[in-house]
Amino acid sequence: MLRIENLTKIYGGKRAVDDLTLHILPGEIYGFIGHNGAGKTTTIKSCCGILQFEKGEIYIDGISVRENPIACKQRLAYIPDNPDLYDFMTGIRFLNYIADIFGVSTDARQERIRRYADMFELTENLSEPISAYSHGMKQKLAIISALIHDPKLIIMDEPFVGLDPKASHLLKLTMRSFCDQGAAIFFSTHVLEVAEKLCDKVAIIQDGKLIRSGTVEEVKGDSSLENVFLELEEAK
């Protein structure tokens, strides 16, 4: 579903991402772990077509992000770590805006808005302006807007930050059921327990380089993911 081949992104002479290769298959939840400034967000933004990259290729559902970005974006949804949404819109107006852009039919959007807004307990707030939303509510709205067009791939940057425990739990359930239907999720996180329990595969990035990847069992072995991550950090 997502194929990153030899991705290299340079900022002012410094390699933020260096020759990174990752393959994410349909049905997989893929966790992306690394310290602050390791290159996670740069990789994620490159996959979404927000950042241009110097070398390598990224394919979404077999389509090149570089050559056909719009077709790729049609298949993916992105949830940033800090969801800056349009403050001048109400929640429902924002969801309808996203649905219009993706060409979601009236019936389908109504059913999905109802289902996900009820699930994340945001229905009551949909008529309010986004400027009145808390960080967690904005995060929930961004999640609903990501699910509204039924994407094949969801890319998330620290999706659990700001969510209350119930919403976090619901998001994990939604992620699992979403991938069980054949879609894929690629997300970054600092919460290693979540990565260990939720992910099918994980990748660890350090200073822009991929240093370990595979199934959770392959990466952690007999230890915990936290121990492996800390050992790798100390060995730097």
Next chain:
Amino acid sequence: MTGALLKKQMLEVFAWIYQDRKTGKNRSRRGIITYGLLYTVIFGFLAVMFYVLADTMCAPLINAGFSWLYMALMGLLAVTVGMFGSVFNTFATLYQAKDNDLLFSMPIPVRTILIARLSGVYVIGLMYELFVIVPAIIVYFLNIRLTFLTVLFTVLIPVILSFLILAISCILGYVIAWISSHLKNQKILTVIVSLAFIVGYYCLCGSAGNVLQVILQNPGNFGRKVRGVLYPLYHMGLAAGGNVGSMLIFGAIVLGLFCVVYLVLAHSFIKLATTNKGSAKKKYVEKTARMHSGDRALLTKEFARFLGSPAYMLNCGLGILFMLAAAVLLFIKQDTIIKTLQMMSAGKDGIVVAIAVAGTCMTTTMNDMTAPSVSLEGKNIWLAQVLPVSGWSVLKAKLHMHLLLTLIPAAAVIASVEWIVRPSLIGALFIPVMTVLFVILMAALGLLCNLKMPNLTWTSEIVPIKQSASVAIALFGGWGIITVFGVGYYLLARVIAPYAYLAVVTLILVFADIAVIHWLKKRGSRIFDQLTS
């Protein structure tokens, strides 16, 4: 404790001197000096303006035995200017201060917080008042015989007068806070108050000359009216002449009024400052959503941004009202306009049309919605970039909003112009065609400038709207283009007929439109896709 609060309040009041609003960082020493010099020039210009006004009034009124009326009128002007400067500040400082919650949570008496806040408003009111009252006092001192009491009281008057400004600003600020806390859409209040101010300002400027003439011709009558309506200012005028009794009455009235206002505020301050303004929850009721195309969704988003921001509407869309007002005024004053046009054109139809085109285009230049539109994406830029739409689609929506909001009111101006000028068929075609081409060019140029000079890191939207190079270029560039074409005709008038010149300009506009839109489609679209906040 009070000292620390007062110091913090003064730092806040004078932050504009040492802090850059664009970046939120402190200015360098050189920056502070440059900024200080710039403001000295601007404020100096204002002070000179008030000096000229004071000089016009002072001698005639003193010679007619109405020296008190001179000081009362200048005092009234000082109060008006001071209120203008501090009333919105009062609202923001007293009721919307960002650190209200922090201060209320600290072991500080509410009255101490209120006194610190009021001291900030007092200083702002005093600053604005001084622009008027200092030139007025200088002129006054040059025209009267000075005694110890006249000097002492005249110097004390601004200090006391600022308490009057503070009291009135607090009352008006209280009214604004009350309306604001009962109004769901506060943007409406901002737009209405701002428009009322703009209309009031132009009405005042338009009638100032006549009012001054009436005062100087019959100071006795006017003095009686002022004495009846503005009793404290009457005594202020007498006090400036050294009258001890009047000084005591003026001081007692102003300080008494301030004390009453202070007691009322102290009683209700916490309630007003902590009211959750206008956020009454609107219950969501599911409605059948209508599906729209992506282009329509992008255009609707642009309109939502425009209508959701009073600053954007008032600064970049004021031309809409201006054009509608111009269309009506042209119609009402058509006789005068026809005479002026005949005088300027010596009866040549082509020249009349050229002037009509230039005038119509000029009225459209006050709209510059595209010029800050890319910067206004700010931290939301990722949304436009991650959705399956091209950069050109987003830019096109911005262009379309500008064209719709400018060409519709421009059509009213064109209709009015055509009605008045009644040109030949070819002339009647040139006016709308050239206006449309010019509006397209200005919309596209605004976008081009903003793509070349974007600012996506602002903390207040007023920065890209009012303080950006792209807006300045778009606004003055339109006038520049019209002037260049005007000068061009002036230089070529002997060798080219007016209609031939208009045809050449039309062709230039067509090519310029195509070139700029082609640039936006190709290069502009790529730049937009690569912008990062």
